[in-house]
Amino acid sequence: MDSFLSLGQGFLVALEPSKLLFAAIGVLLGTAVGVLPGIGPALTVALLLPVTFKLDPTGSLIMFAGIYYGGMYGGSTTAILINAPGESASVATAIEGNKMAKAGRGGPALATSAIGSFVAGTIATIGLAFLAPWLVELAVNFGPWDYFALMVLAFVTVSATFGDSPLRGLTSLTIGLMLGLVGIDKLTGQTRMAFGVPELFDGVEVTTLAVGLFAVGEALYVASRFKGNPEEIVPIKGSLWMTREDWRRSWKPWLRGAAFGFPIGALPAGGAEVPTFLSYVTEKKLSKHPEEFGHGAIEGVAGPEAANNASAAGTLVPLLTLGLPTSATAAIMLAGFQQYGLNPGPLLFTENPALVWGLVASLFIANAMLLVLNLPLVGLWVRLLAIPQPWLYAGILVFAAMGTVAAKPSVVEVGMLFVFGFLGLLMRRWDYPVAPMVVGLILGPMAEAQLRRAMQMTLGDPMVFFENPGSATLLSLSAMALLAPFVMKGLSRFRTAED
């Protein structure tokens, strides 16, 4: 029962006053950005990277995790009260949640999502604590070929699942990989794709790309179609307390949501969208009141909300044990680890157990804090939505400028921010997903390092990837994930042709 012991020591770290403070700042910020439209946990962590550069690594990472969890809670508030899901993970919540709010049952909707998030988040974090050591033992035996294959799988699934077109997803990913080439090659010391610009020798900053695509791109996009009429906020009516009936109808969806969210979140590029929709559909099927779906069924809020929080914990499993991010926020958290010279993976568990287990323990604390923050204080968070949009986006851009300039105060860096901002606008208008590009920039150089290490060990024999059962399985999975959308599209085309 190593996990209990390690977790106990983790709690000793996480309960230090300074760590509690970091966790509290994280969940506050996370809830705020979750509530606010146009700004999510990935962007917030990206903006904070340069700011936290000199702070304590454990504390900063606890704060980042708090932002991630908090964003999942905050997103539900906006989804329920103004039918504008703050994050894509809350889209399913908005379907029933907003109907409940309009029917005067906003209180119970918010309560079931907050309590459900707490229950599922706690279950999933327990899952994380027990699954992680087991995966670490497995990962110790991973060779570079296995890691490379794992990253290829992540590339393919990230670009095939985000957005509707695999062509556009893969294009976004490949441009990210191309940006990852920029800079000095660590093995030979030669510069690639820098075109003699000294500012590019260190490579493209993750912060600059993420801030450009997410913040500047989003601000430009919203401004380009802004019509000046804000969304209508449905005032919270009725008691926040759930009735006995609400509880009876909520607890099973919570558990089922956790059961969907945690494993899917832990899969490469499983993300939060898939489990929330799976949960919604399942609850609709299993419900004793199917006629209420579409008019504000509490099961339709409880299930997806539990699922999205559980998936956040699930995402941390591959991130901590393998160093493999499966969501945009996790990718940027990985960049956060790297800025302190830490590499998540099996080694981190033996080299820095205080940090890893402190982080896991802090997740339990963050979850408890979020429950307290979200239930009684929900009225306060809703006030955030009263900030006029011009000031909100102007503020976002000022913080974006701050993050970039703090990372590297140079004209080249601001110029790149400008270019990435317009690229983000173009991608939003032409429906290209932006997350694969960020994942490509972060994971690309890591995948290349593993590929070259593998080829060094085998003296350049590429067959190693197909001879090892681990990498062979992962690569064939990637090939299937890559080809499936094209094959399916072909099938549906035949079907339309027959009609």
Added chain:
Amino acid sequence: MMSLLARRRADKRALVMGLTLLVLSVVVWRDATAQTMSATYGIGPAAMPYLIAMALVALGLGHIVVAFRDGLPVPEHADGIAIGWIALGLVALLLCIAFGAGFILATTILFAATARAFGRRALLVDAAIGFGLGVAIHLLFSKLLTLSLPAGPIEHLF
């Protein structure tokens, strides 16, 4: 049936994307050929760029095929003036960094210009808010985090 038939006129946006990707692939490929050192064992620093260049060619051709079939989704009408205001704010940021005018002046202009892009008319009020935000961030960075932001004449007053 639309998707089966080639469109008579190619979708311009998909065509532009396809050509851009092909140009990028040439850039990456040429950069890779300039790598003089290679690895003694395994593969050198040029291998990954070659792979990426090939992927870019495939994607570029894919876009050209798409251009003659369904095309890219048609975007909504965009308000060019709003985009222009934000671009103006960002250019001001760039100039402030380039000519040492400091972070506070940059945020003042960026805030006011962005608020204008979202339809606000009170430029002076917004500039004042941007200035306040800039001062607050500057103080937070220099006093609390001991990090420095680009300084100009205004920053030296603090």
